[in-house]
Amino acid sequence: MKKLMNKWNQMSLVKQIIIGLIIGIILAVTIPQQAKPIVIFGSLFVGALKAIAPMLVFFLVMSAISQHKSGHQTNLKSVIGLYLLGTFVAGLVAVVASFMFPVTLTLAEGVKNATPPGGVVEVLRALLLNVVDNPVKALYNANYIGILSWALLLGVALKNAPDTTKTMIDNVSEAVTQLVRWVINFAPLGIMGLVFDAIATNGVEALLSYGQLLALLIGCMIFVALVVNPIIVYINIRQNPYPLVFKCLRESGITAFFTRSSAANIPVNMSLCEELALDKDTYSVSIPLGATINMAGAAITITVLTLAAVHTLGIKVDIPTAFILSILAAVSACGTSGVAGGSILLVPLAASLFGIPNEIAMQVVGVGFIVGVLQDSCETALNSSTDALFTATAEYAKRRKEGKEVIINR
Template structure:
């Protein structure tokens, strides 16, 4: 048993997660009733990550800002540009794909009872701004990362002139929380096993078959963004083969995000990945939680595809200028998705209003979104979260390239 445990611990985390994934699938297919108790592993894993993420972000950002050295660049401007560019291009890809592969829906109202979408883009942005000034204790309690970031930044600046002992204490808290995250992540194989078992045993894939074409367009767009659009963006910045970095981020961040279906739960995973890549802690401690709220390529794809599916179903003609406006609207709305209950799906009526589609019909489209959400939301989260780490690393590596450190980049992603 001891030799078995040693062999297990020597395996890379990704390999252990794949083992947990395979075991979860086998148990769900063969003995779903007998193995039902393992669902608790998934709940505990996601719960632990969600619980520690807000306080981790708060102390990391506060510590990074309070100890920030004058003249030390953090690349935040470059990262934000990459976030916004990636989200817009994802929406544009979804619009083009919807023109090439139009989808006709059979509208349903399932899953949309007692759900209220935002009234307009102004309401979405207003909610986003109000989250910035949310009560700090409430922000931590509700995992409002926009609020957590804003208060951590303010406190960090206020503590810049604090005694070194105070800054050391904050650093010690950050280090301790980071260590706790590593302990939690070591249980990822068990957590993934429970999550994949629960997904297959309770939902299965039979409910998705009638929406095969819609799912094909949704997932096709997300795959295209992940494997074509994002690599092009990375290559333009680092001028090296982008795929080792792209695949590393998908493998080590995308897999856990796919099964947790929570960008918040994946923040600690992304921070650990950034640490492994040797990135600047002052940068990724801010960019990763920020990315979980504004870097929403997957959400932009979902909003664009489902909106144009409704347009096609109703026989509405769309010209290219209007389609371009939809891409921009999807990108802006997606950035505010985290502040709206229900995420990207509830922003579909907002996009549908651009074409004069009544709200009751738009909500039926949302209902279809809930039906395919088991697969769509998992892939959307995997794309969103893995891209947070990808673009953070891209901005850092672009800086290294300018400094003549191309060899170091290759070593980091090996």
């Protein structure tokens, strides 16, 4: 047993996760009833990540800002620019794909007790109100925009504090980071429980009737992950982008796929950025910010489901309107909450652009939740892995401009 444990500890975390994944699938297919207790591992893993993430973001950002030295440049502007560009292009890709491969829907019953936002203004208003949310409430509800704003303000206010105070905050930040490392070490067990629960509860059969829609959604996300994002990365760093792309997909995308929450994946991305030796002042802010505004997968979901409704109803769409849809999807996606299924409720907002009644739009939302088992997992994997990818890209681009060698840790 001791030799087995030593071999297990010598394996990389990704290999451990893959083993947990395979075991979860085997148990779900062969003995779903007997193995049902392992579901608790998935719930504990996601629960621990969600619990520690708000504290991690708060103390990391506050510590980084309070100890920030004047003259030290961060890459936040570049990262945010990449976030917005990636989200818009993803929406554009979804528009083109939806016209090339039009999909019609068998409308499902709408989701009860689900209220979509009334317009883009309402989405942005909610986003701004989250900025000034009560700090304790923001931590409790994992409102990362609120957490970021208060951590930034406290960090600035503490710039002139005694060094002993800054050291204490830094020590707390390091302690929370260590807690995160311990939680991430349990990822193989957590993933095993999550994949078992997904397959045992929903089965593969429930998705087959919506295979064409799923193929279009997931196809767009794969195209963005493996074609669009590498092009954006190459333009910035001028070297083979795929080692970095695959590392982010492997180490961030896999866990995000199963947790189905960009917010829960924040600690994983923080750990990945640390491994890539990125600037802590940048990634401590850009990663939690990306969990809110970097939503390429959400833009794809909103666009594809909206145009599927358009094709189902036989509505004619011209190119300018489709282009406006890309912009609307990108803006709406930035207001998507970093939780499972957050983007689907924004479909009625986009559907209103084509005069589709809310009753029908909510039926499309129902379809979205049916395919959400796979759609939302792929969406979160794309969104979250791109947070780390674009943060690294901005820093590597800066190093290239300064004439420094860029070595991507594979």
